[in-house]
Amino acid sequence: MAKLTIRNAIKRYGALEVLHGVSVTAQDGEFMVLVGPSGCGKSTLLRMIAGLEGISDGEIEIGDRTVNDLEPNERDIAMVFQSYALYPHMTVRDNMAFSLKLARRSKQEIEQKVNDAAAILDLSALLDRYPRQLSGGQRQRVAMGRAIVRNPAVFLFDEPLSNLDAKLRVQMRTEIKTLHQRLGTTMVYVTHDQMEAMTMADRIVVMRGGHIEQIGSPLEIYDAPANSFVAGFIGSPSMNFIDGLVIDRNGRLGLQDAENLHWPLPESARRHLGRSVQLGIRPEHIAVDTDGVQAKVIIIEPTGSDTHLQLQAGAQSIVAAVRDRPSVSPGQPIQLKIDPAKAHLFDPSNGQRLH
Ligand SMILES: Nc1ncnc2c1ncn2[C@@H]1O[C@H](COP(=O)(O)OP(=O)(O)OP(=O)(O)O)[C@@H](O)[C@H]1O
Numbered sequence: 001m002a003k004l005t006i007r008n009a010i011k012r013y014g015a016l017e018v019l020h021g022v023s024v025t026a027q028d029g030e031f032m033v034l035v036g037p038s039g040c041g042k043s044t045l046l047r048m049i050a051g052l053e054g055i056s057d058g059e060i061e062i063g064d065r066t067v068n069d070l071e072p073n074e075r076d077i078a079m080v081f082q083s084y085a086l087y088p089h090m091t092v093r094d095n096m097a098f099s100l101k102l103a104r105r106s107k108q109e110i111e112q113k114v115n116d117a118a119a120i121l122d123l124s125a126l127l128d129r130y131p132r133q134l135s136g137g138q139r140q141r142v143a144m145g146r147a148i149v150r151n152p153a154v155f156l157f158d159e160p161l162s163n164l165d166a167k168l169r170v171q172m173r174t175e176i177k178t179l180h181q182r183l184g185t186t187m188v189y190v191t192h193d194q195m196e197a198m199t200m201a202d203r204i205v206v207m208r209g210g211h212i213e214q215i216g217s218p219l220e221i222y223d224a225p226a227n228s229f230v231a232g233f234i235g236s237p238s239m240n241f242i243d244g245l246v247i248d249r250n251g252r253l254g255l256q257d258a259e260n261l262h263w264p265l266p267e268s269a270r271r272h273l274g275r276s277v278q279l280g281i282r283p284e285h286i287a288v289d290t291d292g293v294q295a296k297v298i299i300i301e302p303t304g305s306d307t308h309l310q311l312q313a314g315a316q317s318i319v320a321a322v323r324d325r326p327s328v329s330p331g332q333p334i335q336l337k338i339d340p341a342k343a344h345l346f347d348p349s350n351g352q353r354l355h
Pocket residue numbers: 013016018036037038039040041042043044045192
């Protein structure tokens with residue numbers, strides 16, 4: 001077990017800089033998730049921690065050792081890949097034992113470690129099978145087993161669930177989280193899936209364009225996104241954004257949009273009176289009511305547990321997620337009640353959070 005510290009890490013490919021000085025620390029035993037859109041640099045950062053990519057500038061420490069110049073096998077890490085990377089001609093047992101054999105551990109120690117890992121991962125009955133005789137989820141468990149037997153200081157996961165179907169992904173999410181609770185080892189996990197990040201992480205690192213946009217616990221990031229990018233990236237359906245001016249209409253503070261609709265704001269936002277802002281409202285903070293912002297129903301999407309309503313309010317497309325099953329139909333005019341206490345305000349010039 002160990003703390004992982006990344007200090008001002010820069011990655012260049014020739015003249016192209018793809019990581020622009022990234023600093024973050026995973027505490028000993030922490031489950032840290034790197035999340036961001038395709039190309040943001042999260043895999044590059046993970047591969048730099050693993051030693052599969054060189055670091056152009058900055059420092060990576062695992063425990064109290066700077067590992068910049070160490071080979072991957074000297075770093076005390078184990079990595080689990082999206083592709084599983086199992087040896088097809090070896091049984092599950094031999095796949096799991098491989099790194100220990102390379103390290104010339106005793107037969108007895110290898111057997112003990114493989115059996116222990118197999119028990120943790122529910123693979124004991126499958127040890128004599130070949131990878132082709134396993135389901136996707138079982139293969140991914142073998143890949144994890146191969147990492148566990150090495151008892152590394154840090155586990156690194158590179159989108160390990162992307163090849164699985166939706167249901168299995170959810171199940172494996174729980175399995176990896178359970179594994180983390182059981183082993184208590186520091187884990188760094190890369191995904192582009194914000195739901196995976198939200199459900200698995202102790203702390204999330206949101207990246208974009210080779211920078212870190214925000215670091216925080218899942219709920220800190222959800223409840224107080226640092227900027228409109230994070231606000232739009234985390235949460236599904238995505239947050240609604242409305243541009244306008246903060247005004248006082250008959251004593252009621254609100255955002256006046258381009259169509260003169262009045263979106264209620266909390267009194268605490270009065271200090272922004274007269275300012276152009278971007279209002280952010282999560283779909284679950286909008287309800288259908290008898291009084292409120294005028295809108296029209298466009299599309300109704302029942303998910304079973306709740307209903308997503310695609311709406312038009314003036315020129316603005318809005319998504320509402322309601323728990324009940326509203327009796328509305330496409331084309332119907334309705335009124336939207338916005339919970340002002342849940343409003344987020346961003347600076348339209350740079351996206352930074354104002355409120
Ligand atoms: N070998 C390379 N040479 C040049 N540019 C590269 C190389 N590898 C990656 N890049 C660039 O670095 C940036 C970050 O890539 P990276 O794979 O880390 O992104 P990512 O966030 O993991 O995306 P994805 O989710 O699509 O894997 C991208 O713009 C990519 O094109």
